[in-house]
Amino acid sequence: DAKTAAWQRLQFGLFIHWGIYSELGGVWQGKPVTKGYSEQIRMWANIPEADYRTVANGLRADRFDPAAICALAKQAGMRYVVITSKHHDGFAMFGTATTDYDIVDATAYGKDPVKLLADECRRQGLGFGVYFSLVDWHQGHAFDGDNNNPVPASMEPVIEGQLRELMSGYGEISEVWFDMSSPTRAQSEKFAGIVRRLQPKAAVNSRIWNNTGDFRTLGDNEIPAVALDGTWQTPASIYHETWGYRSWQKREDLPGKIRDLVVGLAGVRARGGNYLLNIGPRGDGSVVEFETDVLRGIGDWQRRHPGA
Ligand code: JFZ
Numbered sequence: 397d398a399k400t401a402a403w404q405r406l407q408f409g410l411f412i413h414w415g416i417y418s419e420l421g422g423v424w425q426g427k428p429v430t431k432g433y434s435e436q437i438r439m440w441a442n443i444p445e446a447d448y449r450t451v452a453n454g455l456r457a458d459r460f461d462p463a464a465i466c467a468l469a470k471q472a473g474m475r476y477v478v479i480t481s482k483h484h485d486g487f488a489m490f491g492t493a494t495t496d497y498d499i500v501d502a503t504a505y506g507k508d509p510v511k512l513l514a515d516e517c518r519r520q521g522l523g524f525g526v527y528f529s530l531v532d533w534h535q536g537h538a539f540d541g542d543n544n545n546p547v548p549a550s551m552e553p554v555i556e557g558q559l560r561e562l563m564s565g566y567g568e569i570s571e572v573w574f575d576m577s578s579p580t581r582a583q584s585e586k587f588a589g590i591v592r593r594l595q596p597k598a599a600v601n602s603r604i605w606n607n608t609g610d611f612r613t614l615g616d617n618e619i620p621a622v623a624l625d626g627t628w629q630t631p632a633s634i635y636h637e638t639w640g641y642r643s644w645q646k647r648e649d650l651p652g653k654i655r656d657l658v659v660g661l662a663g664v665r666a667r668g669g670n671y672l673l674n675i676g677p678r679g680d681g682s683v684v685e686f687e688t689d690v691l692r693g694i695g696d697w698q699r700r701h702p703g704a
Contacts (some may be wrong), residue, residue, distance in 0.1 A: 419679030435640030460681025476523030586646025
């Protein structure tokens with residue numbers, strides 16, 4: 397249909413994992429946390445809620461620059477941006493009335509970066525989407541490395557309220573990237589239904605489960621061996637071991653990394669898919685130089701090979 401066709405034309409987008417965890421950068425109490433993705437550090441290092449809140453309170457985000465991020469995405473040849481509005485830690489990176497556990501109420505920054513980014517995407521002609529975790533350790537999900545527990549009924553009002561806020565206060569949304577948990581069919585229909593009602597043009601991914609999505613999310617960095625029918629997307633990460641910022645990440649070989657990701661992008665595009673490549677900015681909002689270089693390199697390659 398027209399909605400998924402428009403979404404398919406976007407082809408290449410920027411994924412952004414950014415939250416309180418970015419401020420920690422994969423380090424807790426002076427030690428690198430080597431288990432798990434760094435955006436899940438609260439669980440892997442078993443950080444008490446009160447300590448995590450203290451980290452939140454200190455978030456200044458004074459180098460978060462939506463105009464520069466959008467310009468970088470465009471340089472890379474991307475047509476849309478998807479940011480983590482809320483990850484498994486349950487900390488909302490947007491202004492919400494459902495809780496005070498959000499960036500406007502609980503940080504030194506005090507602004508709504510999702511709104512600033514949404515507005516800038518519109519200004520620069522990029523599509524804008526949100527990642528939204530159905531796992532929420534703050535609202536009642538237990539820490540669980542599997543993260544595939546059902547959504548407790550008690551969480552529904554918060555999820556629904558937050559979805560209504562995101563689907564009504566941020567202009568046109570191109571996609572909603574639900575992540576993890578195992579909602580019931582009724583829950584999936586309810587959550588996807590809010591998106592459908594308020595944002596008829598937004599494509600919903602398949603991690604809402606129960607076949608209620610508009611496009612399939614493949615495995616991380618997955619390039620299918622053959623062309624695939626239907627509507628699908630490959631989420632890709634630069635390092636594979638983390639999506640959120642990791643301060644102790646070794647700088648990898650730049651030309652090799654650009655080559656690998658160009659192969660991913662070209663392979664996914666040629667097989668009919670959509671490629672969503674992630675960056676993990678630091679807590680202050682700045683983009684890691686290596687990641688900037690990788691994105692610019694991918695853009696340069698495409699300019700040297702138009703039509704590829
Ligand atoms: C999920 C999150 O748990 C993770 O922190 C990150 O946000 C990532 C983009 O999404 O992790 C997954 C979930 C499913 C798969 C891979 C990573 N999968 O099916 O291949």
